[in-house]
Each structure stands twice: as C-alpha cells, then as structure tokens.
Amino acid sequence: MTITQLQYVLAVAEHQNFTLAAQKSFVTQPTLSMQVQKLEDELDILIFDRSKKPIAVTEVGKKIIAQAKNIxxxxxxxKDIVDQEKGFIGGDFTLGIIPTVMPTLLPMFLKTFINKYPKVNLIIKEQNTEQMIRNIQDGHLDAAIAATPLEIEFIKERPLYYEPFVGYVPKDHRLGNADKLSPEDLEIxxxxLLQDGHCFRDGVINLCQAPKNFKEDHFQLQSGSFETMVNLADEGLGMTLLPYxxxxxxxxxxxKNLRHFNEPSPxxxxxxxxxKNELKIQIINALxxxxxxxxxGAIAFQDVKIISPLNKK
Incomplete structure (x- = not known):
C-alpha cells in the first residue's frame, strides 16, 4: 500500500470515472487503474463497483476512502513540518472567496501578498459559502474567505475584519431625509436583496428580523450585483444595504445617498x-x-454589532 495508490483511490471516488481521475492526477488511465487494482488485490476487497455507471463505491470502500483521506x-x-522548520512559505495554495467580498477585498491585498511571498502560487476561486465548505472538507480548497460565524465542527474561523452595513437610500425614499439609520427603520x-444563496442577503434578512423564507413582494430579483441593487434603488424601487x-x-x-447606522453599527x-487539520498553516498565517x-486602514469603525449569516429563525 502506497500514498500514491491512496491518492488515486480518492481521485476515482471523487470523479466516479477512471479516465477523468487519471487526467486530474496527471497519469495515464492504465497506470491509475493498475495501481487501484493492486491495492484492491492486496486488501482482497473491492473498493469500487465497476459494473455501475457512474462507478460506485462499495460499502467497505467508503470506510477505506474515509481513512485514506486521513492518511x-x-x-x-x-511536508508542512519541514517547510515550517525551514521557514519556507511557498507552493500551490488554493483560496476560495465569496462573491460579495471578492471584488473589493482582492484588489486590496493581492499585489501586496504576491510581492511579499513570491514563492506562493495563489490559486483564487470565487465560490459561495456552501461550495467552499464542501471543498474545504474534500481538500480542494486550502482556505477560504467568508462571512462568519459558520459554526461548523471541522472548520476553524479566524476573523480578518468587521465590515459595517451601510444603507443606500435615494432622496425620494421614505428614509431619504434621515441622517442615520436604525435596524428598526427597515422594512424587509x-x-x-441579492439573490438567494448569498450570505450577505441572509445577514440583511436577519438584521430586518424577517424569516429566511419570506415572500418578496411585487418581483423577485435573481442578481448577485450590488451595482444592480443601487441602480434599481435609483429608479424608485426601494432602498438597499451595502457592505462598507x-x-x-x-x-x-x-x-450622497449613503446612510450609516447608529452605533453599534450592524x-x-x-x-x-x-x-482544523491546519495544513499549510504558514501560508494561512501569511495571508x-x-x-x-x-x-x-480602510475600515475605521470601532463600535459594531455582528449580524450572523446564519438563519436564526
């Protein structure tokens, strides 16, 4: 039994196809199939049921795959231990970022990071929170940037910053003359709102103390763009909330249409x-x-109240 064989088994389990698993593992399909077969022969069991399309994992195979991930x-x-001992910060690192953070945060830190740590090959993927959680669990992401708390047993959370909500209120809106906003002023x-699936949407719903499955009046909008929200507000279709x-x-x-909240600002x-296995922790710390x-330097607000992206209803 070798680490390489276990890596091939994990690839087949993920892709449910020997040819695709071989492509993703950068080996030929016969090589990968032979190594998986050798492991099955050594253990005297079948890890995969090849008679099914797509390939299925046997019951004993599920247990072996779970252990293979740990190994x-x-x-x-x-390798991490050796890198840390040598003070080496480099290699491939895959980072997920939620869509409502990517456009503003990435330009702020990317150039600084790659200049300071040129040996890190940073692979950045825009994904929603649910995708990132799955990919962290499966080992496809080394880390991610998301709105928290998430309260997931296998994930460690380290806050980076606290970003206030800001109201965008056109002058002809009922709150257009308000100097500042309070959560009580809001009507859901x-x-x-952004389309369903965005954690910022869930945070706004929680701020307004509305059930997550409430029915939107008049129309439902399938957009993930804050710019679209602002333009629709300018057309008299309501107000919106933006990350600072x-x-x-x-x-x-x-x-001129921005309205901050009374402190503590949501x-x-x-x-x-x-x-929590903390692989590549030296790159995580550097990030x-x-x-x-x-x-x-960009966010000077001090007195804030955290609005959870979790549905508390």
Missing amino acids: VNEAERI NDVL LNTLELDTEKS AREVSLIYH REVISGVVR
Missing part, C-alpha cells in the same frame, strides 16, 4: 476559514497578516 492529509503534514419588503467597502467605489453623486464578520494589515 493522505497526515502525509502532507510531514422595502429592501432590495463597496461604498468606497460609488461616485460623488451616489455617495456589521458582518469576515474571516479566513480552513480545515491573514497581509489582509488584516491592508484592511485595517
């Missing part, structure tokens, strides 16, 4: 999340240091 992770930890069917960093991109005229907690440093 492969622990083998990778040995008067607030334009998104407000920095508005032009002077639109900025805010979202944005964290670096990763598996956190760089991101916290650049954001600290």
Whole structure:
C-alpha cells in the first residue's frame, strides 16, 4: 500500500470515472487503474463497483476512502513540518472567496501578498459559502474567505475584519431625509436583496428580523450585483444595504445617498476559514497578516454589532 495508490483511490471516488481521475492526477488511465487494482488485490476487497455507471463505491470502500483521506492529509503534514522548520512559505495554495467580498477585498491585498511571498502560487476561486465548505472538507480548497460565524465542527474561523452595513437610500425614499439609520427603520419588503444563496442577503434578512423564507413582494430579483441593487434603488424601487467597502467605489453623486447606522453599527464578520487539520498553516498565517494589515486602514469603525449569516429563525 502506497500514498500514491491512496491518492488515486480518492481521485476515482471523487470523479466516479477512471479516465477523468487519471487526467486530474496527471497519469495515464492504465497506470491509475493498475495501481487501484493492486491495492484492491492486496486488501482482497473491492473498493469500487465497476459494473455501475457512474462507478460506485462499495460499502467497505467508503470506510477505506474515509481513512485514506486521513492518511493522505497526515502525509502532507510531514511536508508542512519541514517547510515550517525551514521557514519556507511557498507552493500551490488554493483560496476560495465569496462573491460579495471578492471584488473589493482582492484588489486590496493581492499585489501586496504576491510581492511579499513570491514563492506562493495563489490559486483564487470565487465560490459561495456552501461550495467552499464542501471543498474545504474534500481538500480542494486550502482556505477560504467568508462571512462568519459558520459554526461548523471541522472548520476553524479566524476573523480578518468587521465590515459595517451601510444603507443606500435615494432622496425620494421614505428614509431619504434621515441622517442615520436604525435596524428598526427597515422594512424587509422595502429592501432590495441579492439573490438567494448569498450570505450577505441572509445577514440583511436577519438584521430586518424577517424569516429566511419570506415572500418578496411585487418581483423577485435573481442578481448577485450590488451595482444592480443601487441602480434599481435609483429608479424608485426601494432602498438597499451595502457592505462598507463597496461604498468606497460609488461616485460623488451616489455617495450622497449613503446612510450609516447608529452605533453599534450592524456589521458582518469576515474571516479566513480552513480545515482544523491546519495544513499549510504558514501560508494561512501569511495571508491573514497581509489582509488584516491592508484592511485595517480602510475600515475605521470601532463600535459594531455582528449580524450572523446564519438563519436564526
């Protein structure tokens, strides 16, 4: 039994296809199939039921795959130990970022990070929170940036910053003359929301104390764009809420429609999340240091109240 054989087994289990697993493992299909077959012969069991399409994992195979993940992770930890001992920060690192954070945060830290750590090959993927959680569990992401708390047993959360919610209220709106907002001012069917699946949407719903499955009046919007929300608000279709960093991109005229909340300002907690096995922790620490440093100068708010992305209803 070898680590390579276990890696091939995990690839077949993931892709449910020997040819695709071989492509993803950068070997020929006969080589991969032969190594998986050798492992099955050595153990005298079948890990995969090849008679089914797509290939299925046998009951005993499920137990072997679960253990194989642990073994492969622990083998990778040995390299981590050596890298940390040598002070080496480099290699491939796959980072997920939620869509409502990617456009504002990435330009703030990426150049600084790659200049400071040129040996890290940073692979960045925009994904929603549910995708990132699955990919962290399966080992396809080394870490991710998401709104927290998530309260997931196998995930560790390390806050990066707290980003206040800011109202975008056109002058002809019922709150257009307000100097500042309070959560009690908000009416859920008067607030334009991102499409379902965005954690910022869930945070706004929680702020408005509305059930997550409430029915939107008049129309339902399938958009993940804050710019679209702002433009619709300008057309008299309601108000919207924006993360603070998104407000920095508005032009002077639109900025006149921004309304901050009374303190403590509702805010979202944005964290670096990763598996509790803490693989590649030296790169995780480097990322956190760089991101916290650049954001600290952009967000000066101190008195905030964290609004959870979790549905508490």
